[in-house]
Amino acid sequence: MNSGKDKNLKRGQAVITAVVFFLLVSMTVVLGVSRPVYREVRLSRDxxxxxxxxxxxxxxxxxxxxxxxxxxxxxDIETLSLGSSTAETVILDESGSKTITSTATSSSLVRKLQTKLDLGQGFSFNYGVQVGEGGVHMKNTSKIQGNVFTSGPITAENSPIINGDAISAGPSGLIEDIEVLANAYSHTIRDSYVGGDAFYQIISGTSVAGTSYPGSSDQATTSLPIPDSQIEIWKADAEAGGVSTLCTITTSTTIGPNKFNCSKLLIKGSPTVTFAGHVFVDGDIEFDNTANIVISPSLGGNxxxxxxxDESDEAGGGIITLKNSVNFNGPNENYFLLVSMNNDAEANGGDTSAIDVQNSAEGDILVYAPHGKINLKNSAEIREVTAYEVEVQNSAEVIYETGLVNLLFSSGPSGGYSLNSWKEIE
Structure with a gap:
């Protein structure tokens, strides 16, 4: 009897041993398989x-x-967030360059990128319209396609539009009676429409489609991009090419670099006038009719x-007038910069137009009057406007081009930015 029980006991022990052995083998197999799977899952997640x-x-x-x-x-430090992940971008100013370092962290994993930007060669025109303390006044259906920066007020009549940011800098900044399709920055915003965000100290009668930021700091005023000293250099460059007494041009010709001793240099009719260098007129300049004004291919991209x-009458002379259908053409992505040194607006608070652009004048043209007033009328189309004071009326339009951030001349300081390097550093 006992021997039978012993046999059953031994059989039970054998079964238990087999089961335990099977479990051990199974666990070993499962662990052997799960560990690399876990590693792969963790690696994929990381x-x-x-x-x-x-x-x-x-x-x-x-x-x-x-x-x-x-x-x-x-x-100097910008933060960007996406869910629980963040990126901090630090800008370090160095001589002639900026180093931009971005550090991003997602679930404790860090990646760091660094870019170096060098100041490019040329002058920077960063706004469709940049104006001094005289401010910007727009009328009727005039339009600015680009950003506007002024150290004076931005005011309007009827229904003009700024299709970009509008910035009226300083503690007396004012944006009034205008439609701004992007962001508006001003100490005071009054009776306007803002399609983006509004940054202000005082606001009234204004509809804001984006976010309002009351109590915002006033934007800092800034100087115009080209100093008078640089304009004097261009005048000297022109005079070095020779002095001319030709004061009326009606047939196709090539001029520049030259100084013209004229009370008025008149280009009229339908000639093609090719400019091979800078031109300085000790008086007024008038472009009339359907003249075609082009830059010589010999200048490359300059x-x-x-x-x-008019050095003898800065308040009354040095006026530039564009009439009818004058066309300006820079064939190599270059531009004409029309500069008037008339100072009646700044010196006397006068209403003299330093540069008067009428009718359908258009093309690769920038107008610049650092001490005077620029008046754009009718269907004129200009690439960029910089002045002490600007008035845009009727259907005139400023159409800013991004290439103006790095405008090249044969002489001048650096401006704009170009990419020097990009790399991952962590």
């Missing part, structure tokens, strides 16, 4: 978060670079300055 960090850091870089290239507001400076 790769995902690492890529998220990389792209977030890259987004921080691109945001800051875009703001710098287009002269938008940017702080732009041309056409300067009116």
């Amino acid at each position: 790769t995902l978060f690492s890529k998220e960090s990389f792209f977030l850091a890259e987004s921080g870089q691109e945001d800051v670079i875009f703001r710098l290239k287009n002269a938008l507001a940017v702080s 732009s041309v300055a056409i300067i009116a400076h």
Whole structure:
């Protein structure tokens, strides 16, 4: 009897041993399989978060670079968030360059990118319209396609539009009676429409489609992009090419670099006038009828300055007038810069138009009157306007081109930004 029980006991022990052995083998197999699977899952997750960090850091870089290239507001440290992930972008100013470092973290995984921007060669025109303390006044259906910056007020009549940011800097900044399709920055905003965000101290009678930021700091005023000293250099460059007494041009010809001793240099009719260098007129300049004004291919990508400076009568002379259908053509992505040194608006608060653009004048043209008033009328189309004071009326339109951020001349200081290097540093 006992022997049978012993046999059953031994059989039970054998079964238990087999089951335990099977469990051990199974656990070993499961652990052997699960560990690499876990490693792969964790590696995939880390790769995902690492890529998220990389792209977030890259987004921080691109945001800051875009703001710098287009002269938008940017702080020394910018933060960008996406869910629980963040990127901090730091801008370091160095001699002639900016170093931009973005550090992004996603689930404790860090990626760091660094870009270096060098100051390009040329002058920077970062706004469709940049104006001094005289301010900007718009009338009727006039339009500015680009950003507007002024150290004076921005005011309007009827229904003009700024298709970009509008910035009226300083403690007396005012934006009034105008439609701004992007962001508006001013101490006071009154009776306007803002399609983006509004930054202000005082606001009334204004509809804001975006976010309002009451109590915002006033934007800092800034100087115009080209100093008088540089204009004097261009005048000297022109005079070095020879002095001319030709005061009326009605047939096709090539001029420049030259100084013209005329009370008025008149270009009229339908000639093609090719500019091979800067031109300085010691008086007024008038372009009339259907004249075609072009830049010589010999200048490559360099732009041309056409300067009116009546040195004996700065308040009454040095006036530039464009009438009818004058066309300006820079064939190599270059431009004509029309410069008037008339100072009646700044010196006397006068109403003399330093540059008067009428009718359908258009083309690769920028107008610049650092001490005077520019008046744009009718269907004129201009690429950029810079002056002490600006008035835009009727259906006149300023159409800003991004290439103006780095405008080249044969002589002049640096401006704009170019990419020097990009790399991942962590």
